[in-house]
Amino acid sequence: MSRPHDTxxxxxxxxxxxxxxxxMLSIGxxxxxxxxxxxxxxxxIVVASAAGTPEGYGFAAALVDSWFGKLVLFxxxxxxxxxxxxxVRHLFWDVGRGLEVAxxxxxxxxxxxxxxxxxxxxxxxxxxx
Amino acid sequence: MRNLRTPLSEVKGLGSAKEGTGHFWxxxxxxxxLVPLVLWLCFSVAALPGMDYLSVREWLSSPFTSIMxxxxxxxxxxxxxxxxxxxxxxxxxxxxxRTLAVIGxxxxxxxxxxxxxxxxxxIAFAG
Numbered sequence: 640m641s642r643p644h645d646t647x648x649x650x651x652x653x654x655x656x657x658x659x660x661x662x663m664l665s666i667g668x669x670x671x672x673x674x675x676x677x678x679x680x681x682x683x684i685v686v687a688s689a690a691g692t693p694e695g696y697g698f699a700a701a702l703v704d705s706w707f708g709k710l711v712l713f714x715x716x717x718x719x720x721x722x723x724x725x726x727v728r729h730l731f732w733d734v735g736r737g738l739e740v741a742x743x744x745x746x747x748x749x750x751x752x753x754x755x756x757x758x759x760x761x762x763x764x765x766x767x768x
Numbered sequence: 769m770r771n772l773r774t775p776l777s778e779v780k781g782l783g784s785a786k787e788g789t790g791h792f793w794x795x796x797x798x799x800x801x802l803v804p805l806v807l808w809l810c811f812s813v814a815a816l817p818g819m820d821y822l823s824v825r826e827w828l829s830s831p832f833t834s835i836m837x838x839x840x841x842x843x844x845x846x847x848x849x850x851x852x853x854x855x856x857x858x859x860x861x862x863x864x865x866r867t868l869a870v871i872g873x874x875x876x877x878x879x880x881x882x883x884x885x886x887x888x889x890x891i892a893f894a895g
Contacts, residue, residue, distance in 0.1 A: 669855055676848040682809075683841065683884040689828060690887035693821045700819055716810060723806050726799050733796060757810075765814035 660747050668725045671718040678715040716761050721754040791850060798847035805840045812836075825891055834892040838885050845881035849874055 658666075681703075688699040702708050728746050731737045737746055777783065816827055827833055852873045860866040 669851075672848070672851045673855065676852060679841070679844045679848060680880060683880050683887070685824075686828065686837070686841075687883050687887040689821065689824045690890045696821045696824075700821070704819065719806055719810065723803060727803065730796065730799065761810050761814045764811060768815045768817055 661743050664725060664747050664750065668722060668729075671722040671725075674715070674718040675722055678719060681711075681715075713758070713762065716758040717754060720757040720761075721750070724750040724753045724757075791853075795847065795850045795854075798843050798850065801839075801843045802847055805836065805843060808836055809840055828888060828891045829895070831892070834888055837888045841881055841884040841888070845877045845884075849877040852877075 685699055685703065688696045703712065728737070728750050731746075737743060771778075773783065812827075812833070817823060828837065853870050856866060856869045856873065860869050
């Protein structure tokens with residue numbers, strides 16, 4: 640708690656402090672977790688409408704099949720795979736492995752590359768199917 | 769061994785809730801289960817020849833897909849509830865709002881998960 644007449648900046652000052660990559664990935668893990676919650680809600684909407692009438696499913700499918708829907712789906716593959724890869728990174732940390740700064744930086748890059756690669760491969764499979 | 773707790777703390781009864789690492793452990797178990805389930809879901813949806821009504825229903829009605837989808841929905845909603853609970857507890861100030869938000873996320877997740885599982889089973893059994 641800062642005192643009323645204390646005008647010195649807090650450290651780290653959030654407007655000036657440059658977040659290291661590992662910090663960005665950490666907050667990104669939570670942000671993607673929230674986005675993934677929206678993704679599974681969409682999944683239930685699609686599955687529930689497939690259990691209903693063709694008309695109802697057609698409405699849900701048209702939303703998902705639009706260019707905006709495809710963009711959202713591509714975003715969901717990125718957030719799902721990112722959260723998955725970073726989650727595996729967390730599981731290694733949980734058993735005490737890879738906690739050194741150099742290793743954490745290395746696994747950060749591996750995690751980002753793996754998430755991007757898995758997304759691209761998934762969409763190549765989708766385009767080929 | 770002598771009880772090391774003070775008489776006041778025993779009277780207040782606010783000791784350990786005996787849950788300890790329960791939340792942590794459930795989150796990790798569901799995370800491990802979701803690794804194959806997410807990979808399965810993404811790649812099998814990507815491999816579908818079409819997203820039309822009949823193709824999607826045919827896909828969902830196969831026993832393997834039904835089982836994997838029910839597992840995915842159940843585990844994913846539980847994992848999401850645990851994660852959202854942690855986020856709410858970290859960022860929502862005020863005891864009342866925080867408790868209401870956790871209750872809301874829990875109920876919404878439970879309802880959506882049951883709707884999802886019921887829909888899969890309806891397609892699988894009722895055709």
